[in-house]
Amino acid sequence: MKKKTTIHDISKALKINSSTVSRALNNSPRVSQKTKDLIQKKAIELGYQKNILASNLRTNKTNTIGIIVPRISRTFFSSVISGIEETAYNAGYNVVIGQSLESFEREKELVSTLLSNRVDGLLISVSMGTTNYDHLSNFKTNGGPIVFFDRPITMLDTPSISIDDYEASYNATKHLIKNGCKNIVHFSGFQKIALYKRRTEGYVAALTDNDIPIRPEYILESQLSEADGIEMAKKVLKLPKVDGIYSSNDTAAISAMQHFKKNNIKIPDDIAIVGFNNDPISAAIEPNLTTINQPDVEMGIIASSLLIELIKKTIKTPSEHSKTLGTELIIRQSSQKL
Template identity: 75%
Template sequence: MKNSKPTIHDISKALNINSSTVSRALNNSPRVSKKTKDLILKKAKELGYQKNTLASNLRTNKTNTIGIIVPRISRNFFSSVISGIEERAYIAGYNVVIGQSFESFEREQKLVSTFLSNRVDGLLISISMETTDYDHLENFKNNGGPIVFYDRPVPLKNFASITINDFEASFVATQHLISKGCKNIVHFSGIQKIALYKNRKEGYIAALKKHNIPVNEDYIFEAKLSENDGVEFAKKILKLGNIDGIYASNDTSAIGAMQYLKANGIRIPEDISVVGFNNDPISAVIEPNLTTINQPDFEMGTIACSQLIDLIEKKDVNGQHQSKVLPTELIVRNS
């Protein structure tokens, strides 16, 4: 049975033009004149010709596809990073494939393996909260393509990462609460396996020490920082009874705590002041508006993607495209 899909040979036959010339025109070769190229492209459109991308990829050993692994796409921060990645990838002629780890190391491993099997050209990843082993990532780099980490740094050499200074941002957030008169400040910390949350905890501790405020380990709560985690933390705060400040490592848990505290008669900020992290859109519209740390999420995505594409296309011959630390900003509101 004859293949109903038109081929390069069908275009060649219809125009009486050599098939190699047709192929060059369809690949935008400068060796073909504009007049001939326009004629071939017009006929290709008339016949409904579609380029066989799979065959082309097999010939070039390149798929023009980037894999993205994100902990949770529902988090505004990560969705904004992905928007930045997609914009940059589109301009450069790359497609993106997205997978969510849901903070699971096992899922992350499977996603990396799937991307390797499907021969993506490179990988952008923010590791899960459970990830402490990096063999799957080393394997991808050795057998697949380059990797650029975003948001969550890892203790690996010869890998590029695009992050912020989490220590400094946390120091600023905690010091802001101290400047408002807070002395008994709790910290909502993420899982300490992740360097990002370790650095935020250390920034919190450093600010307390600078102002001669004792560090109380009972004031440091660790979880995956969901909204429900914030509620559970708020229950602990009510039992402690003397808390006057909260510094949360993300806005989601901060808002969960605020809602529970308000429902139980706690005034914010009169009784307890709150600072979050991420500057999620909801932080500007809840009552009271949440003071928070703003991260350049979209910019992080565009820069990370640019770094990866340069590595894929071997424009990083001198190792210039390595880790970058982006600036943050304290957004002061009413909480």
């Protein structure tokens, strides 16, 4: 195995002391540009590679950001990651991505691994299975700052970037009511997640404001996977007079639609449907799906920009920098009864 080139090899070849070589390779202003150029040229010639690990240990920084999402396969999260990665890259940071798969235990392991690998900060959308936040408090104490996105939780001096889930859900449910629906089922995520609790509250408020009774059996909780969508669709077919569904994501809405089609349920004539997320497939299926559009890439850009500022310690009161972004109801065929 070929021996790795060291600073001392460059020093010997150029007859320049090793401390000067080290300063030059670290772009120190104490070394002239002419000497820097000479040393850089020789470093390339000899195949020198900087020891990033040693440098990180000296500076106590890795210029790396950790990202944890429930599922990378979800279009929304992959778009958020795109915004994060581009912003981080432009600021000189690398990213390490993990997916919890909606598992609390897996999320804890990922946070522990990122802490062990000394990432400078963490961007996280917590899993549906997350029951407490001790692992995140430990990261803040022993690692670096955290910014929550999409699924905000309450933690001291920890900002979040999210949308107005209440308003988005209110508008989605109100749209179904305006199109003649009076018996509307809500496909919800687990209520212990603040995001899904707020979406349910928006659904309930829209029904209440329009004098439609709240039926607990019409609120179906799940992880909103494809399989969950099918199971909830089966439950809907056993409920009386359901004429509308508001789903907290497109995945469950679309798999439910497919089940309804197999059972000769016409959409939107028999059951009108509204989803959430504006996944690309929502515009391609037949009938195409009415849905809520979120500013996913923008969310990633804002969240990563904020985290980098927190890492640099340019922000004194992090919680004051939380942001709530707007959404848009995209009306398509699946909800147009009239």
